[in-house]
Amino acid sequence: MSEIIQDKPSLIEFFKKIIFSSKSNVLLLALPFGFIAHFLKNEILIFVINFLAIIPLAQLLGFATEQLSCGVGQILAALLNVTFGNAVELIISIIALTKGQIRVVQASVLGSVLSNILVVLGSCFLFGGITILKEGRLEQNFDSTAAQASSSVMTLACIALIVPAAFSLAIDGNSNNTLSTTDSRILNLSYGSSVVLFVIYILYLYFQLKTHKDLFQTEENEELQISKYLALFLLVTVTVLMAFSAEFLVSSIEGVVTSHGLSKTFIGLVLLPIIGNAAEHATSVKIAMKDRMDFAISVAVGSSTQIALFVTPLLVILGWIIGQPMSLFFLPFETVCLFIAVLLSNYLVQVYGKSNWLEGALLIATYLIMALAFFFILIIINK
Numbered sequence: 001m002s003e004i005i006q007d008k009p010s011l012i013e014f015f016k017k018i019i020f021s022s023k024s025n026v027l028l029l030a031l032p033f034g035f036i037a038h039f040l041k042n043e044i045l046i047f048v049i050n051f052l053a054i055i056p057l058a059q060l061l062g063f064a065t066e067q068l069s070c071g072v073g074q075i076l077a078a079l080l081n082v083t084f085g086n087a088v089e090l091i092i093s094i095i096a097l098t099k100g101q102i103r104v105v106q107a108s109v110l111g112s113v114l115s116n117i118l119v120v121l122g123s124c125f126l127f128g129g130i131t132i133l134k135e136g137r138l139e140q141n142f143d144s145t146a147a148q149a150s151s152s153v154m155t156l157a158c159i160a161l162i163v164p165a166a167f168s169l170a171i172d173g174n175s176n177n178t179l180s181t182t183d184s185r186i187l188n189l190s191y192g193s194s195v196v197l198f199v200i201y202i203l204y205l206y207f208q209l210k211t212h213k214d215l216f217q218t219e220e221n222e223e224l225q226i227s228k229y230l231a232l233f234l235l236v237t238v239t240v241l242m243a244f245s246a247e248f249l250v251s252s253i254e255g256v257v258t259s260h261g262l263s264k265t266f267i268g269l270v271l272l273p274i275i276g277n278a279a280e281h282a283t284s285v286k287i288a289m290k291d292r293m294d295f296a297i298s299v300a301v302g303s304s305t306q307i308a309l310f311v312t313p314l315l316v317i318l319g320w321i322i323g324q325p326m327s328l329f330f331l332p333f334e335t336v337c338l339f340i341a342v343l344l345s346n347y348l349v350q351v352y353g354k355s356n357w358l359e360g361a362l363l364i365a366t367y368l369i370m371a372l373a374f375f376f377i378l379i380i381i382n383k
Contacts, residue, residue, distance in 0.1 A: 018234065024055055024056045025059070030049050030050075034053045034244075034245050034248055037049045037050070037248070038248045043259065044259065044260065046249070047249060047252040050252070051249060054092075057088075057238050058276060061235065061242065062084075062283075063234075064234040064235040064238060067226055068235060086276065086307055086310075088276040089109065090311055090314075091243055092108060093109060093311070095243070095250045097326060098324070102326045103268065104253060104268045106326065107272075109312045111270060112277065112307045113154075113308055114269070114341050115274075115277050116277060116280070116301070116304035117304045118344075118367035119277070119281065120277060121284075121348075122360045122367070123281060124300060125357065126360025128355070130357050133357070138356060139355065139356050140288075140354065142294045142349075146298065150302060151345065151346040151350055154304060156197075157197065157309055158338055158339060160308075161330055161338060162338070165335045167189060171185065190326075190329065194314075195317075197312070198310070266375050301349070344363065345363065
């Protein structure tokens with residue numbers, strides 16, 4: 001991966017690059033209004049405005065991380081990606097976890113995985129496939145070997161989330177039974193499984209960066225647009241602003257649920273992933289439309305892998321430390337949806353090494369059906 005270094009920009013040029021780095025930055029205008037709405041105590045206003053404000057902040061966070069990763073070495077760049085690659089989900093989830101919003105945390109990590117492997121990957125197939133039709137081609141090609149490695153790891157993560165639900169059914173014969181003995185066993189199972197997922201994630205990084213790094217290399221040229229010091233300043237500033245916006249957003253969820261009838265599960269599974277995946281969604285689609293499917297798939301599947309193997313077990317362990325009993329136990333309907341999503345996406349990326357626009361439409365349609373189900377279903381556990 002080569003690096004193109006330009007002259008260090010002035011402060012004015014720095015702000016120009018930041019402001020015009022994405023069209024979504026127009027939503028930065030919502031940021032000060034998010035603070036104002038917080039003091040007006042209007043829950044729905046707080047939620048909507050801060051929801052919009054976090055979208056450009058997520059894009060800027062990705063931009064700062066990318067710039068900071070230029071020229072620092074593969075290992076350090078990987079560590080930066082691990083730390084800030086899914087920072088939006090992590091920040092929102094940690095704040096929600098400290099407030100005891102465990103249902104929101106669980107729904108948000110599951111929703112991020114579903115969104116990545118169905119919506120983001122599906123959009124890559126759909127828009128990439130439509131683009132090549134203009135060239136008289138019917139399919140796009142990609143290296144299925146690297147995709148198989150990532151999807152196999154996702155299968156393990158899927159198993160880790162399905163087992164606690166099956167475990168609960170085996171003990172009680174009823175997944176909605178919340179006896180303390182059952183909860184204790186499920187929590188212990190979740191803690192052990194989280195450690196296993198952490199270990200597998202470390203091994204996966206070693207596989208990706210060392211033993212099989214040729215499979216994951218891309219031809220993408222990283223252009224250093226701002227200095228590393230300005231990138232670090234931007235990273236810290238955006239993270240702080242996002243923490244405030246996320247705090248306001250999470251604090252308003254209870255009021256939105258009470259006054260507008262939305263379940264916490266729907267908010268976490270469908271709405272919150274829009275924030276975290278917006279930047280990656282746009283990036284992946286642009287890359288796919290340039291017929292660079294290997295890179296596009298690595299962004300979509302890689303993000304879901306990171307959430308499943310790093311973010312989720314981290315939140316479980318953090319909840320254990322701070323006394324918030326978050327587990328890997330999801331409702332049976334949620335685990336079924338995850339299983340279907342992983343099964344379908346694995347089949348499409350592993351079998352032929354080719355994709356077309358119809359496969360993308362199928363993935364997106366699957367997600368829309370699930371989203372409708374989560375909107376209409378009466379969630380029993382809504383704490």
